[in-house]
Structures are given as C-alpha cells and as structure tokens.
Amino acid sequence: MDVMLVAEDELSMAVMRRLLSASGRGFRIYAAIVAGGVDAIRRGIPVYRNACHVLPHVVLVDLDRTACAPTLLKTWGLEVRPVSLMFRVVVRTVEAWLIADAAGLAAELLVAQVKVKVPAHPEDLEHPKRELVNLARRSRSRRLAAEIAPAPGSRANVGPKYNARLCDFVLNRWDPFRAAARAPSLAKAMHRLDGFMR
Amino acid sequence: MLISRLELKNWLNFRNVDVRLRERVFVVGPNASGKSNLLDALRFLRDIARPEGGGLQRAVKARGGITKLRCLSARRDPEVRISVELAESADAAPVWRYTLGFKSEGKGLQRVMVSKETVEDLSKGQVLLDRPDTELDGADRERLTETSLEQVNANKDFRAIAQFFSTLTYLHLVPQLLKYSEIVGAARLDGDPFGQSFLEHIANTPDRTRDSRLKKIEAALRVCVPNMRDLKFSRDGATGRPHLEAMYEHWRPDAGWQREEQFSDGTLRLLGIMWSLLDGDSLLLLEEPELSLNENIVRRIPPLIWDLQRKAKHRRQVFITTHSEAMLSDKSIDPREVLRLESTADGTRVLGVTEKELALVEAGYSVAEVVLSKVKPSGVEQLLLLL
Numbered sequence: 074m075d076v077m078l079v080a081e082d083e084l085s086m087a088v089m090r091r092l093l094s095a096s097g098r099g100f101r102i103y104a105a106i107v108a109g110g111v112d113a114i115r116r117g118i119p120v121y122r123n124a125c126h127v128l129p130h131v132v133l134v135d136l137d138r139t140a141c142a143p144t145l146l147k148t149w150g151l152e153v154r155p156v157s158l159m160f161r162v163v164v165r166t167v168e169a170w171l172i173a174d175a176a177g178l179a180a181e182l183l184v185a186q187v188k189v190k191v192p193a194h195p196e197d198l199e200h201p202k203r204e205l206v207n208l209a210r211r212s213r214s215r216r217l218a219a220e221i222a223p224a225p226g227s228r229a230n231v232g233p234k235y236n237a238r239l240c241d242f243v244l245n246r247w248d249p250f251r252a253a254a255r256a257p258s259l260a261k262a263m264h265r266l267d268g269f270m271r
Numbered sequence: 272m273l274i275s276r277l278e279l280k281n282w283l284n285f286r287n288v289d290v291r292l293r294e295r296v297f298v299v300g301p302n303a304s305g306k307s308n309l310l311d312a313l314r315f316l317r318d319i320a321r322p323e324g325g326g327l328q329r330a331v332k333a334r335g336g337i338t339k340l341r342c343l344s345a346r347r348d349p350e351v352r353i354s355v356e357l358a359e360s361a362d363a364a365p366v367w368r369y370t371l372g373f374k375s376e377g378k379g380l381q382r383v384m385v386s387k388e389t390v391e392d393l394s395k396g397q398v399l400l401d402r403p404d405t406e407l408d409g410a411d412r413e414r415l416t417e418t419s420l421e422q423v424n425a426n427k428d429f430r431a432i433a434q435f436f437s438t439l440t441y442l443h444l445v446p447q448l449l450k451y452s453e454i455v456g457a458a459r460l461d462g463d464p465f466g467q468s469f470l471e472h473i474a475n476t477p478d479r480t481r482d483s484r485l486k487k488i489e490a491a492l493r494v495c496v497p498n499m500r501d502l503k504f505s506r507d508g509a510t511g512r513p514h515l516e517a518m519y520e521h522w523r524p525d526a527g528w529q530r531e532e533q534f535s536d537g538t539l540r541l542l543g544i545m546w547s548l549l550d551g552d553s554l555l556l557l558e559e560p561e562l563s564l565n566e567n568i569v570r571r572i573p574p575l576i577w578d579l580q581r582k583a584k585h586r587r588q589v590f591i592t593t594h595s596e597a598m599l600s601d602k603s604i605d606p607r608e609v610l611r612l613e614s615t616a617d618g619t620r621v622l623g624v625t626e627k628e629l630a631l632v633e634a635g636y637s638v639a640e641v642v643l644s645k646v647k648p649s650g651v652e653q654l655l656l657l658l
C-alpha cells in the first residue's frame with residue numbers, strides 16, 4: 074500500500090522509514106515530506122485531512138515542551154481524525170527513541186556502555202538531543218565525536234554530520250523493537266502502524 | 272504559438288518520451304537526469320532552422336557527432352527522432368506537427384542522413400512534406416544530408432515552423448561574463464546562451480520599445496530590489512559602449528548611480544530573465560533561474576513569469592529547469608505544468624502529472640511537496656558519510 078510520510082526533519086523521516094520497513098506490512102512510500110519544523114506540520118493539518126482520502130498519511134511530530142500527547146492533539150484539533158490519517162506524537166523528541174536502543178547506540182557511538190548511564194526512561198529526558206550529543210562526546214573515536222557534537226565554543230547545537238551519522242544508524246542498525254521496550258510512545262506507534270488501514 | 276506536445280526517441284539520455292506541454296513548463300529532476308538535455312532537443316531544432324549557419328550537419332557536429340547524440344541505452348534502432356506539435360494555446364487543438372528522424376550514414380564520410388522528415392498541417396489534415404520521397408530523395412541521396420526545415424526554398428509552405436524554431440531563446444545568464452566582458456573577451460557561443468551580448472542586444476532595440484520594457488522591468492524588479500530606481504539605458508561618452516544604469520536610493524543622491532558592473536548577480540540575472548520574457552515571440556528556455564537569488568525572490572518567479580507573459584506583446588512559452596523547492600511551492604502552479612525526470616537503467620523517463628498528484632494538489636499540497644519530494648535523491652545524507 075502507498076502511503077504519504079510527513080515528518081519534521083530528516084532524522085524523524087529516517088525513523089519513520091525504518092518503522093515502516095520494520096512493520097513488515099509492505100507499505101510503499103509514495104512521497105516523503107520533510108516539513109521543516111513543527112509549525113509547518115501544524116499549518117499542514119488541513120491539507121493532510123483532505124489528502125488522506127487520496128492516500129493514507131502517516132505524520133510524526135515531536136511532543137517537545139507540550140505537556141502530553143493528548144493535550145497536543147486537542148490544541149491542534151486532532152482528537153477526531155479520519156482513519157487514513159495516522160498521527161503519532163514522539164515523547165519528547167525523536168532522539169529519545171534512538172537512546173532507547175541503548176545497546177545499539179552505545180555500539181554505534183563507540184562508548185562503553187558501562188561508563189555511560191543510558192537512562193532507563195529516555196522519554197523522561199527533558200533534552201534528549203543534548204543527551205545524545207553528550208553521549209557522542211564520550212566516544213572513543215575523536216572523529217565521530219567531532220562529527221556529531223558541535224566543536225568546542227561553537228554556538229550550534231549539533232556537529233556537521235549529526236544528521237548523516239544518525240540517519241545512517243537509524244536506517245541500518247537501530248533496533249526499533251529493542252528501543253520500544255523503553256519508549257512507550259514508540260511501542261504505541263509501532264502497534265498502531267501494525268493495525269493501520271487493515 | 273507554443274509546443275503542445277514533444278516526442279523524443281533515442282535523444283541523449285531519453286530513449287522514449289511523449290509529453291504534453293503548457294504555457295509554462297517546469298522541468299524538475301535530480302542532477303544529471305537530463306533537464307538540460309531535454310531543452311537541448313529544442314535548441315537543436317533552432318540550430319537547424321537558424322537562417323545563418325544553421326543546418327542539420329552543423330547542429331549534429333556542434334554536439335560531438337551522432338555517436339554522442341544517440342541514447343546510450345538505445346537498442347538496435349539507430350534512428351534519433353524528435354517530433355513536436357504546435358498549437359496556438361495549450362488547450363487548443365494543435366495546428367502543426369513536425370517530425371525529424373536521422374541516423375548515421377553508416378559508411379564513408381559518416382555523415383548524418385535524414386531518415387524521416389514530415390510536416391503535417393493538422394488543421395487542414397494535410398501532409399505537406401513526407402521524406403524520404405522516392406522521386407527526389409530517391410534520385411539524389413545527397414539531398415538527405417539536409418532537412419527541408421533549413422532550406423528557404425523547401426520550407427515555403429511551413430515557414431512559420433522554421434521561424435518559430437529559429438527565434439527560440441535559451442538563457443543561462445552568467446552575471447560575471449556580463450560584468451567582465453572586456454576581460455573575458457569576445458568569444459561567444461551560438462545563440463549567446465550566457466547572455467554576454469545582453470547589453471548590445473538592448474542597445475539594438477528601438478528606443479521606444481526599450482524604454483517601455485525597462486519601465487515594466489523596473490516596476491517588477493522593485494519587489495526584489497526595493498531601493499533601485501530609474502533603470503535606464505546609456506552609452507559611455509568616451510567608448511560608446513552600452514550600459515544599464517540605475518539609481519540606488521539609500522545612498523547620497525549624487526553618489527547613487529550605479530552601472531551593471533555594480534549590480535548584484537541576482538539583479539542582473541533577474542534583468543536578463545525579465546528582458547527575455549518581454550522580448551521575442553517564440554520559446555524561451557531558462558536554466559535554473561533561481562541561481563543567486565534569495566529564496567523569497569525565487570518564490571515570486573512563477574507569478575513574475577505569468578505577469579510578464581501577459582505584459583509582453585507576444586506571450587512566450589517558457590521552459591524552466593529548476594531544483595528549487597521555493598519556486599515550486601507557489602500554489603498557483605498547475606501540476607500539469609511540471610515535467611518530472613526520473614533516471615532508470617533504461618534511460619531517463621519524463622513523467623507528466625498523475626491522477627494521484629492532481630488529487631493531492633487539489634487537497635492543498637503544493638507541487639513542491641508532491642513532486643519534489645519524489646525527485647529528491649534518496650540517501651543524500653548517507654552519501655556524506657562516504658566522503
């Protein structure tokens with residue numbers, strides 16, 4: 074079945090692609106829209122509402138600072154929506170879902186798992202991205218650290234190859250099933266994907 | 272007149288193309304998918320039809336010979352073929368169909384020979400030309416080294432087609448070549464694709480026409496370069512060289528005049544694009560007009576083109592190659608105006624709009640979202656890792 078994917082950024086889109094293939098449902102991506110920020114997604118809602126009758130839509134958005142997913146759905150007027158519009162909220166940002174596969178991420182970033190306390194409940198993290206970047210800083214590979222974390226003194230949030238590295242990890246080595254055990258919002262998203270348009 | 276349908280066989284990276292076209296044609300696709308090559312099929316027809324220095328042999332030679340021209344993924348069929356239908360407007364029935372097929376002589380001089388050339392007057396349902404014919408071409412094979420399109424005495428009945436092609440403009444204006452023309456020197460390619468003769472061209476335009484065009488351009492340009500006023504043409508008192516001048520408002524009034532050397536790259540490109548929209552009456556081919564322009568300006572290019580198409584004496588059909596999401600995010604773009612190029616193992620395919628895409632645009636998506644999100648090369652992020 075063809076589906077339309079909508080996500081905030083490249084990394085979220087990579088996560089969605091991975092989840093779609095992990096679902097084993099044979100979804101085909103008709104088009105993948107990287108909206109460029111949460112505001113763009115919110116503005117797009119009327120469009121997704123219409124367009125999901127042409128093509129099933131899967132939209133992924135970060136909860137970020139909003140209190141909880143139901144609040145977000147309510148303020149966005151999404152409590153009731155067409156069955157062909159799947160709208161999933163990540164608690165709190167997609168990096169939490171990456172951190173939730175602790176073993177996979179530790180191997181990827183070349184950090185000794187014992188040295189790092191990977192949080193048991195990554196969804197409780199207030200700044201998952203910062204956490205992930207800090208984790209990369211402890212990598213045995215200085216190059217990897219420099220690619221993912223911003224240079225000392227830089228005012229940027231991430232390093233130059235943050236997206237490239239992490240998208241590659243997500244698509245090829247991240248284990249969503251292992252991650253789902255520690256990230257309830259991910260488990261729920263996978264469950265919904267399992268039943269989507271059946 | 273405009274091209275309402277284009278068919279290609281074995282042309283560069285296209286093995287088989289058949290598409291309908293409208294007044295604006297946005298050609299999108301990844302790098303090296305063949306956007307410029309698609310435009311080149313039309314420039315090729317111009318190169319044949321051009322009154323001075325035209326002709327099939329020269330047009331093929333300029334492209335490195337038929338071995339370079341013929342699609343690498345072509346099968347046994349050695350023929351390269353281009354066919355176009357011309358109509359008065361996009362929704363009107365076509366009035367002309369011109370078809371040109373050619374292949375290598377296969378021996379001796381390895382010249383290119385016309386294997387098919389037909390002209391149909393579709394409004395009257397008449398075939399005006401059908402080559403090779405047994406009578407003339409059969410008696411003298413030499414004739415097949417030339418098209419009828421390129422010969423004034425042979426194209427009498429379809430001069431309109433020859434004229435249409437020969438006046439086509441291709442513009443890929445390079446501001447630096449214009450600014451530093453004295454240093455770069457006089458070398459020009461046929462048809463001045465890089466806009467090096469832009470100023471001479473303006474100089475050769477009758478005064479009244481020129482002034483009225485510059486006024487229209489200045490008005491349109493104001494949105495993009497708000498502090499520019501009094502765009503005008505001038506000649507250097509000493510050398511007689513043509514120039515464009517404009518007043519930049521926020522400077523001291525007596526120091527505000529600037530010449531084209533001082534215009535920004537983006538201003539010059541816009542000037543070139545707008546001038547060519549107002550000039551001429553045939554096809555206009557624009558390569559990546561978004562270059563050196565701010566995204567907010569790029570967003571305004573589609574309405575700008577629409578506007579100038581209506582202000583011009585003759586409404587030119589415009590082909591635009593682009594990579595720009597901003598340009599295609601304009602909601603007034605009809606998805607039928609977009610050609611999407613997709614590379615396959617079997618050559619590039621040119622896809623018109625699908626029913627699904629039409630429905631998605633109707634639902635509120637922009638063409639950029641529906642079409643460009645498919646064009647995006649996949650795995651670009653990962654590509655970075657190979658560096």
Ligand SMILES: Nc1ncnc2c1ncn2[C@@H]1O[C@H](COP(=O)(O)OP(=O)(O)OP(=O)(O)O)[C@@H](O)[C@H]1O
Pocket residue numbers: 282283284285300301302303304305306307308309338339340341342343344
């Ligand atoms: N005879 C031929 N057969 C098949 N492919 C060809 C032939 N000649 C050139 N090509 C291919 O065409 C491609 C170049 O196409 P073109 O310059 O039109 O791309 P483009 O879409 O304009 O790209 P860009 O966006 O980078 O300008 C090259 O990859 C080249 O290999």
Ligand SMILES: [Mg+2]
Pocket residue numbers: 306307308592
């Ligand atoms: Mg090109």
